[in-house]
Amino acid sequence: MSAGLYDVAIIGCGPAGLQAAIHVCGKKAKVVVFGKPERSGLYKAHVANYCCFEKVVSGKELLQAGRVQAENLGAVFIPLDVIETRIENDQFHLVIENNESFSSRTLVLTMGITRKKLKVKGEKEFVGRGVSYCVDCDAAFYKGKDVVIVGNESAAVTGALTLSRFANEVYLVCRELEVSNALYEQLQSSSVKIIKDAWVKEIVGNSEVEEVVLTNGKTLAGNGIFIELGAKGAMELAANLGVAFDTDTFSFIETNKSQETNIPGLYAAGDITGKPWQIAKAVGEGCVAGLNAAQYAKRLSKS
Amino acid sequence: MGEEGLLDVNDGNFESEILNASKPVLVDFWAPWCGPCKAIAPVFKELQEAYGDEIIFARCNVDQSPNTPTKYGIRAIPTLILFKDGKVLDQVVGAVPKSQIEEFAKKAL
Ligand SMILES: Cc1cc2nc3c(=O)[nH]c(=O)nc-3n(C[C@H](O)[C@H](O)[C@H](O)COP(=O)(O)OP(=O)(O)OC[C@H]3O[C@@H](n4cnc5c(N)ncnc54)[C@H](O)[C@@H]3O)c2cc1C
Numbered sequence: 001m002s003a004g005l006y007d008v009a010i011i012g013c014g015p016a017g018l019q020a021a022i023h024v025c026g027k028k029a030k031v032v033v034f035g036k037p038e039r040s041g042l043y044k045a046h047v048a049n050y051c052c053f054e055k056v057v058s059g060k061e062l063l064q065a066g067r068v069q070a071e072n073l074g075a076v077f078i079p080l081d082v083i084e085t086r087i088e089n090d091q092f093h094l095v096i097e098n099n100e101s102f103s104s105r106t107l108v109l110t111m112g113i114t115r116k117k118l119k120v121k122g123e124k125e126f127v128g129r130g131v132s133y134c135v136d137c138d139a140a141f142y143k144g145k146d147v148v149i150v151g152n153e154s155a156a157v158t159g160a161l162t163l164s165r166f167a168n169e170v171y172l173v174c175r176e177l178e179v180s181n182a183l184y185e186q187l188q189s190s191s192v193k194i195i196k197d198a199w200v201k202e203i204v205g206n207s208e209v210e211e212v213v214l215t216n217g218k219t220l221a222g223n224g225i226f227i228e229l230g231a232k233g234a235m236e237l238a239a240n241l242g243v244a245f246d247t248d249t250f251s252f253i254e255t256n257k258s259q260e261t262n263i264p265g266l267y268a269a270g271d272i273t274g275k276p277w278q279i280a281k282a283v284g285e286g287c288v289a290g291l292n293a294a295q296y297a298k299r300l301s302k303s
Numbered sequence: 304m305g306e307e308g309l310l311d312v313n314d315g316n317f318e319s320e321i322l323n324a325s326k327p328v329l330v331d332f333w334a335p336w337c338g339p340c341k342a343i344a345p346v347f348k349e350l351q352e353a354y355g356d357e358i359i360f361a362r363c364n365v366d367q368s369p370n371t372p373t374k375y376g377i378r379a380i381p382t383l384i385l386f387k388d389g390k391v392l393d394q395v396v397g398a399v400p401k402s403q404i405e406e407f408a409k410k411a412l
Contacts, residue, residue: 128379128396137337140366141378208376224378235398239338247346247401250339 005103006032007297009094011082011237012110014040015279016270016286018066020108023290025073029297032076032102037063041112041271042279050279080180081154081231087241097154098182105297108289109238109253109268114230118150122203130209130224135159136236142167145223148212150200154179155228160192171220173198234272246274259289267293308351310361314368321361322389327411328359332382334366339398340381346401350408358411385411
C-alpha cells in the first residue's frame with residue numbers, strides 16, 4: 001500500500017484533510033491521508049452552524065461520512081501519525097509511527113491545533129531551564145542527565161525514544177498510551193521507564209528543574225521535563241521544512257489564497273492556518289488546497 | 304559574517320566578538336535541525352534590518368559550538384541572549400511572538 005509515489009499526501013483527517021482528499025480524487029490524482037479521526041477537533045462536537053445541515057449533527061458522523069466518501073473516490077487512509085517529514089529531490093518523504101515511509105509530489109498540512117501546554121505549577125517559570133517543548137531541538141542538552149517526558153501519544157513516545165539515546169534515565173509519564181503496536185513494541189524494548197495511569201502535577205526546582213511531582217503521589221528527580229502532548233504538530237513537522245509561520249504567534253502556518261505556503265508544492269488548510277476555527281473554513285480551504293496540490297502534482301508528473 | 308548583516312559567532316571567537324563588543328549584542332543560539340529556530344530566523348533578520356545600527360545581531364550554532372551554550376546554561380533552543388558591556392542583560396526562550404522579540408531587543412537601546 002505504501003509503495004510508489006503519491007501525487008498528494010495529506011497529514012490530518014479532519015474536515016480540511018477530508019475535503020482536500022475528495023477534491024484531489026476529483027482531479028484523478030493519487031492521494032494518501034494520514035491521521036486518527038478520533039483526534040480531530042470535530043470528533044466530539046455537535047454541530048449546528050454548518051451550512052445545509054438544518055438539525056444538529058454529530059461531528060463523529062460527519063467525519064465517518066467524509067472518510068467513506070473519500071475512500072469511495074480512491075483515497076488511501078492510514079490511521080497513524082506522521083512522525084517525520086523531509087524534502088529530498090523535490091519530493092516529500094514522510095515517516096509514520098510504525099516506521100513505514102511514504103513519498104509524494106505535494107503535501108497538504110491539515111493537522112489542526114492541539115494544546116501544547118500542560119498548565120501546571122512551575123511550567124512557565126522553568127521554560128528554558130529544564131522545561132522544553134521540543135525533544136528534537138533540545139535532547140542533546142540532556143546528555144547523561146535524568147529526564148521526564150509527558151504525553152500519551154506518538155510525540156511523547158518517539159520523543160522518549162530519542163531522549164533515550166542521550167539521557168541517562170528517561171521516564172515517560174502517561175495516562176494511557178495511544179500509539180501503534182509497532183511503536184509500543186519499540187518503546188518496550190528500549191531503556192525508557194514507563195509510568196502509566198499518572199500525570200504531572202507540579203514542576204519543582206530552585207534556579208532550574210529538580211523534581212517532577214506526579215498525580216499518583218510519586219516524585220521523580222530529574223534535570224528536565226519534556227512536554228509532548230498529542231501528535232507532532234506544525235512546529236515539529238513543518239518548521240523544519242522551512243515553512244513560514246505567522247510571526248504574531250508562531251502558532252499558525254502562513255498561506256495565500258491558493259493555500260500555498262512559501263515552500264513549492266506544500267499547502268496548508270483548516271485550523272492550522274489560523275482562526276476562525278470552524279468546519280466551514282476548514283472544508284473551504286481544504287477544497288482549494290486539494291485542487292491546487294493535485295494540479296501542481298500533475299504538472300510535475302508531466303515534466 | 305554569515306547571512307548578510309548577521310555575525311556568526313562560535314566557541315573560538317565568542318569572547319572577542321561578543322563580550323568585548325562596543326555595542327549591545329543580541330545572540331541567537333540555534334541549530335540546523337531545530338524547527339522553531341528556523342521559524343524565528345526571518346524575524347531575527349527583520350529586526351537586524353531595523354535595529355542593526357544600534358545592536359549587533361549574531362548567531363551561534365550550538366551544534367558546532369557546544370561550550371558557549373553550556374557556559375550560559377542554555378537548555379532549549381532557540382534562545383536569544385542580549386549582551387551589554389560584556390554582561391547578560393536578559394534572555395528569551397522559544398519561538399515567541401515577534402512583538403515580544405522586538406520589545407526584548409529594544410531593552411538594549
Ligand atoms: C468541542 C468542539 C466543538 C466544536 N464545534 C464546532 C461547531 O459547532 N461548528 C464548527 O464549525 N466548528 C466547531 N468546532 C471546530 C471544528 O471542529 C474545527 O474547526 C475543525 O475540526 C478543524 O478541522 P481541521 O481539519 O483543520 O482539523 P481537525 O479536525 O482538528 O483535524 C486534525 C487532524 O489531524 C490529525 N493529525 C494531527 N497531527 C498529526 C500527525 N502528526 N500525523 C497525522 N495526523 C495528524 C489528527 O489526527 C486529526 O485527524 C468545534 C471544535 C471543538 C473542539
